[in-house]
Amino acid sequence: MREWVARLAGRFQKRKNRERLEFELELHRELVAEHLAATGSDSNPTRELGSASYRDDYYDRAGVPWIENLWSDLRYGFRSMRRTPSFSLILIFTLALGIGVNTAIFSLVHGVLLKPLPYPDPERLVWLGESTGRAAGISITWVNFRNWQAANHSFESMAAFQFVNLTLTGRQEALMTRGLAAGPEYFGLLGMHPLLGRLYGETDNRAGAAPVVVLNHRFWSGKLGGDPNIVGTTVMLDGKAYEVAGVAAPVWESAKVDYYLPVGLLHGTTVDRGRHGSIRAVARLRPGVTLETARADLDEILQHLAKADPGSENEHRSYGEFLSEHATGSARGTLLMLMGAAALVLLIACSNAASLLLARGTTRLSEFAVRTAIGAGRARLTRQLLTENLLIAATGGLAGVALAYWTLRVLLSIAPIGIPRLAETSLDMPVLLFAFGIILTTGLVTGIAPIVAAGKIDLTSALKFGARSSGGSRRGGRTSSAPTGRAS
Numbered sequence: 422m423r424e425w426v427a428r429l430a431g432r433f434q435k436r437k438n439r440e441r442l443e444f445e446l447e448l449h450r451e452l453v454a455e456h457l458a459a460t461g462s463d464s465n466p467t468r469e470l471g472s473a474s475y476r477d478d479y480y481d482r483a484g485v486p487w488i489e490n491l492w493s494d495l496r497y498g499f500r501s502m503r504r505t506p507s508f509s510l511i512l513i514f515t516l517a518l519g520i521g522v523n524t525a526i527f528s529l530v531h532g533v534l535l536k537p538l539p540y541p542d543p544e545r546l547v548w549l550g551e552s553t554g555r556a557a558g559i560s561i562t563w564v565n566f567r568n569w570q571a572a573n574h575s576f577e578s579m580a581a582f583q584f585v586n587l588t589l590t591g592r593q594e595a596l597m598t599r600g601l602a603a604g605p606e607y608f609g610l611l612g613m614h615p616l617l618g619r620l621y622g623e624t625d626n627r628a629g630a631a632p633v634v635v636l637n638h639r640f641w642s643g644k645l646g647g648d649p650n651i652v653g654t655t656v657m658l659d660g661k662a663y664e665v666a667g668v669a670a671p672v673w674e675s676a677k678v679d680y681y682l683p684v685g686l687l688h689g690t691t692v693d694r695g696r697h698g699s700i701r702a703v704a705r706l707r708p709g710v711t712l713e714t715a716r717a718d719l720d721e722i723l724q725h726l727a728k729a730d731p732g733s734e735n736e737h738r739s740y741g742e743f744l745s746e747h748a749t750g751s752a753r754g755t756l757l758m759l760m761g762a763a764a765l766v767l768l769i770a771c772s773n774a775a776s777l778l779l780a781r782g783t784t785r786l787s788e789f790a791v792r793t794a795i796g797a798g799r800a801r802l803t804r805q806l807l808t809e810n811l812l813i814a815a816t817g818g819l820a821g822v823a824l825a826y827w828t829l830r831v832l833l834s835i836a837p838i839g840i841p842r843l844a845e846t847s848l849d850m851p852v853l854l855f856a857f858g859i860i861l862t863t864g865l866v867t868g869i870a871p872i873v874a875a876g877k878i879d880l881t882s883a884l885k886f887g888a889r890s891s892g893g894s895r896r897g898g899r900t901s902s903a904p905t906g907r908a909s
Contacts, residue, residue: 494808501809505781509813512777516817516863519770521824524848524856526763528829530756531855532846538745539673541612542705547712548747549579549702549719552740561700562734563688565723569702572722575715579704580606581684584676587658596644598658599677602684610703611672618652618667621683625666628689632682634663638671640679673842694726695733703744716741752840767859774867778810807865814864822848822856
């Protein structure tokens with residue numbers, strides 16, 4: 422390891438190394454010459470010590486050849502791009518378009534579909550409802566939910582919730598607000614904790630309990646002025662006084678609400694199993710339990726209830742989907758379709774870039790032939806072409822990332838309202854790693870055709886073709902410059 426570090430450091434001290442080499446060679450020549458003179462030998466092996474091959478061999482052993490070769494290939498690639506600026510710009514723009522569109526669309530897909538929900542164990546969170554032969558995902562009755570909660574064997578925790586719209590009064594002008602009536606388990610499922618005061622518990626979730634409310638952080642800091650002494654005061658909602666138990670710390674939610682109320686205050690006295698309100702439920706699966714198993718468990722509970730309390734609910738069954746899928750809703754299909762379209766754009770861009778590089782390769786046959794003739798092997802040509810292609814792809818990729826940033830801002834400005842987590846979408850690290858991946862893949866894919874073509878060069882034919890082209894050009898120049906009456 423120490424030797425490799427020394428070699429690498431030596432690459433930045435070329436002048437010093439060269440002076441040291443010349444000093445050592447000169448000293449060695451003198452010693453050898455003295456030895457030969459002392460022995461009377463007439464041979465002259467000191468000539469070899471100053472040869473170029475000896476020096477090259479020394480530098481190869483003293484340095485890190487593959488780094489120098491890579492640097493040489495990169496410099497040659499930059500020179501090639503400068504020699505054909507129009508061609509290079511067209512190629513870079515083509516790749517930038519494909520990479521930029523894919524990066525922008527993937528950032529949406531990652532932010533909305535792939536990024537885990539910011540809750541504890543989000544992959545086990547399930548959204549629950551009921552289903553019939555005519556509809557799926559309808560509301561759950563309070564009686565059914567309480568039986569599910571008490572008798573299931575598939576969920577660690579389960580919370581009922583429903584949205585309520587209440588009018589806030591007593592604080593300047595009346596204000597229409599949106600709240601969430603939820604069981605106390607809801608806070609644990611979403612990993613919520615209080616910023617001020619406390620979150621309500623099971624004793625607050627019973628019929629007849631003193632009405633309490635937990636304020637959403639956004640609502641408290643905005644509409645209520647961020648009063649630090651608000652805990653213990655009351656707010657009037659639809660003319661009913663609710664004591665402020667606490668203020669919840671900020672948390673991401675798919676639907677924005679202003680406060681949380683105990684759902685038991687609304688339904689705690691309900692005994693009619695067929696009475697539907699607007700209740701849904703969120704629950705966390707036990708480790709190792711599948712959604713199908715959990716639904717079968719809930720269906721078994723409904724079947725027992727149908728026998729014990731027959732009625733309109735007899736044919737109802739459970740409905741469940743993972744919360745991540747429910748939160749995205751119809752946006753999933755749209756985003757996946759956009760991702761497919763973006764992949765097609767990238768495929769077209771790669772195809773066009775490969776065609777351009779292949780066409781350019783035909784004009785470089787004589788160059789490849791000459792380089793092969795003077796000792797460059799197939800592997801050396803392949804490495805050079807691959808480096809050039811990756812260099813162009815990297816340049817196009819950087820332009821593509823800049824294009825993706827602008828495209829993403831445009832997409833966010835025109836996207837429909839209601840797509841969850843869309844506002845949080847950005848070019849974060851996973852997206853940039855994706856961009857790096859497609860840049861690398863693009864460079865390899867677009868370079869296959871030129872590399873294959875370079876590998877099939879007929880050295881003799883390519884050299885003859887180059888000689889004819891060069892000779893024809895020179896003869897043409899002499900003919901055009903000769904007097905009219907002179908035969909060519």
